[in-house]
Amino acid sequence: MPEIAEVETVRNTLKKRILNKKIKEVKVFYEPMIESNIIDFKNNLLGQSFIDIKRVGKWLIFETENYYLLSHLRMEGKYFIKPTNEIKAKHEHVIFTFDDDTTLRYCDTRKFGRMNLILKSELANTKCIKKQGLEPNDKNLTTTYLLNKFKTKKTPIKTVLLDQTIISGLGNIYANEVLFYAKINPLTPACNLTTSDCKKIIEGANYIIKEAIKMGGTTIRSYTSSLGVTGRFQQNLKVHKRENELCFNCNTPINNIKIGGRSTYYCPNCQKEKQ
């Protein structure tokens, strides 16, 4: 599942391979994937080139002269670069053909990813961009910032960690892992967290993302056909998907509960509820 580190890897890889090539064809095989008008989507990209690729949160932003193409990989989205004549694979939903006989193909088994073409001037007003909070490695992400965001929230910290407007880039798996690292019970109301808790959340988010980059880095070198990265990091998970397996720290069986409809894994001993 691509999370922020993997999206960054995709961005860097694509930047080396597709910039400044003229787009001579745009084919969309699954139209609901395109949130903006599909005719405009094709027409406004034809004849243009991607001149840069940026990223905000988990959104990739392909820049052309007048437009930004926003692309979210959700869980399983991947980009491939293939020769023009290669037959379309089953889950390739959008194919951009460049004038050098290469194609950029968006592939997504779940069809969950989304694309949106907007005028550059609209970027700051686009909902998905406006919503993004601070990334884990942002120096402005401090305990003060978190305490301030958390103080009014009675909802469980697990749910709050998934709120991209506060910390940008943590998904369900990472939220579970961060709370294990910080030894915080996922049901704890966010407003009850202390400075020390917040410090550990920031530390944990950075640690876990750094580990994921390490694993992702290893994976991508051996997986040359795809520009997406899929997780060897799974091998490193401490609680996620480990229901009834023993905690690596204390041998207590890991619990699995639903919080806000999302499966939540934690060690009931290491992550005790307060008082």
Added chain:
DNA sequence: AGTGCGACCCGAACGC
């Protein structure tokens, strides 16, 4: 305003 939940998908894992 903030909060909660269903919808969107389909492959994998599971139950019978």
Added chain:
DNA sequence: TGCGTTCGGGTCGCAC
């Protein structure tokens, strides 16, 4: 074995 059912990921949009 094969068929049917359930689940899970991130985000949006709608209902309170």
